[in-house]
Amino acid sequence: MFSSYRTPRPTRGFTLVELLVVIAIIGVLVGLLLPAVQQAREAARRFSCKNNLKQLALGLHNYESTFGLLAPGYLHKFDATGAGANQMGAAWGCLILPQIEQQNLHDQFDFNIPMFDVRNRLPREESLPVFLCPSDPFSEGNFVVRDDSASPIEQYAAGSYAANWGPSTEAVDLDDTPLQSRGVFYRNSATRFRDITDGVSNTLFLGERTNGPLPGTTVGGHAYFETAWSAAVREITELTDDHGHMVLFETQFRPNQLGTDDKGLSAPHAGIGQFVIADGSVRSINETIEEAVYNALGTRGGGEVVGEF
Numbered sequence: 001m002f003s004s005y006r007t008p009r010p011t012r013g014f015t016l017v018e019l020l021v022v023i024a025i026i027g028v029l030v031g032l033l034l035p036a037v038q039q040a041r042e043a044a045r046r047f048s049c050k051n052n053l054k055q056l057a058l059g060l061h062n063y064e065s066t067f068g069l070l071a072p073g074y075l076h077k078f079d080a081t082g083a084g085a086n087q088m089g090a091a092w093g094c095l096i097l098p099q100i101e102q103q104n105l106h107d108q109f110d111f112n113i114p115m116f117d118v119r120n121r122l123p124r125e126e127s128l129p130v131f132l133c134p135s136d137p138f139s140e141g142n143f144v145v146r147d148d149s150a151s152p153i154e155q156y157a158a159g160s161y162a163a164n165w166g167p168s169t170e171a172v173d174l175d176d177t178p179l180q181s182r183g184v185f186y187r188n189s190a191t192r193f194r195d196i197t198d199g200v201s202n203t204l205f206l207g208e209r210t211n212g213p214l215p216g217t218t219v220g221g222h223a224y225f226e227t228a229w230s231a232a233v234r235e236i237t238e239l240t241d242d243h244g245h246m247v248l249f250e251t252q253f254r255p256n257q258l259g260t261d262d263k264g265l266s267a268p269h270a271g272i273g274q275f276v277i278a279d280g281s282v283r284s285i286n287e288t289i290e291e292a293v294y295n296a297l298g299t300r301g302g303g304e305v306v307g308e309f
Contacts, residue, residue: 042135045134046274048134049133049208050274050282052130052132053206054276054280055100056093056131056161056206056276057205057281057282058099059100060092060096060099060205060276061280063096063099066099070092070184070189070191070192071095071185072095073091073092073163073165073181073186073187073188073244073247073248074088074091074092074187074231074232074244074248075095076089076178076187076188076242083240084239084240085116085233085234086232086242087114088111088114089115089116089231090111090230091230091247092247093229093230093247094109094115094229094230105123108122108123109124116154116231116234121154124155124156127141127158128157128159131160131229132158132159133160135268135269136208136211136212137268138158138211138212139158139227142158143155143158144156144158144211144228146233146235147236150236154236156228156231156233157228157229158227159227160208160227160268161206161227162245162247162249162265163184163185163206163247163248163249164183164185164204164205164206164207164251165185165186165248165249165250165298166183166184166250166298166299166300167182167183167250167295168251168263173250173252174186174245174250175242175244175245178242182298182299182300182301183299183300184196184204184205184278184300185205186244186248187242195300195301196300196301197303198299198300198302198303200278200279201278201279201281202297203278203300204251204275204276204278204297204298205275205277207249207255207265207273207274207276208265208266208267208268208275209227209267210268211225211226212225212266214262214264214266215256215257215258215260215266216257216258216259222261222262224262225262225266226243226246226262228246231246231247232244232247233246245263249263249264249265250264250298251294251298252295253265254287254288254289254291254294255272255273255285255287256287257287271286272285272286285309292304297309
């Protein structure tokens with residue numbers, strides 16, 4: 001009986017060269033896909049930020065419909081001496097809480113005492129997603145600290161958005177001359193839509209600002225932005241300073257401009273900042289916008305011709 005024997009073929013694996021080629025191809029594919037994934041994620045974050053701004057815009061408009069005027073930039077009342085620390089401080093973000101479905105948090109504040117009073121500590125430390133841009137790496141879960149030597153520490157939940165105080169000059173700015181505003185929001189402001197004579201489509205309401213480091217060499221000696229959603233409050237060592245920049249911005253410096261100070265803006269999106277316009281729309285504005293155009297958008301009644309932006 002004849003039996004056949006077949007020699008088994010040897011199993012052939014990858015050579016080192018082939019393995020290296022496969023690894024190289026995978027590396028190229030990952031290198032091509034990763035930026036696309038990152039861009040998609042940033043696009044989603046930017047869209048979420050836009051939705052936040054739309055909610056805040058709706059809140060501001062509903063506040064105006066209810067009270068006949070826009071929420072003040074922040075509330076101010078002198079102390080018994082007539083010149084000391086602001087005895088109020090609640091800002092536009094705090095005042096529109098009922099209009100953005102945060103009535104319960106609004107009710108936790110005692111508006112008859114200063115916002116820096118310890119009795120307002122819990123609500124002012126509440127972090128709200130609607131006030132946080134998902135692309136802002138500095139603000140979520142963080143605080144603006146006014147005095148880190150106190151017990152408990154005086155701090156305010158960080159935010160990513162500030163309201164428009166308007167253009168400034170060397171002689172006029174929101175901290176030193178808080179009432180000399182040409183914008184929409186300022187100390188005890190009571191702006192009505194009829195006061196925005198430049199047109200609601202040509203006037204800024206809100207802009208983006210992180211709590212990260214100021215870009216470039218600063219002019220005011222500050223190193224970081226201070227952006228809170230609930231209040232503008234005094235510095236412990238300088239009681240008469242309202243610190244309006246905690247909730248307001250000037251258009252003196254364009255978004256992300258080098259050499260800005262803590263009254264400017266710092267949008268976390270590459271090349272652009274997202275803004276609420278007074279008509280309630282949300283617009284992306286290039287950080288290279290012309291200075292004159294940006295300042296014109298900052299005024300409520302300057303009479304400037306804005307054009308395209």
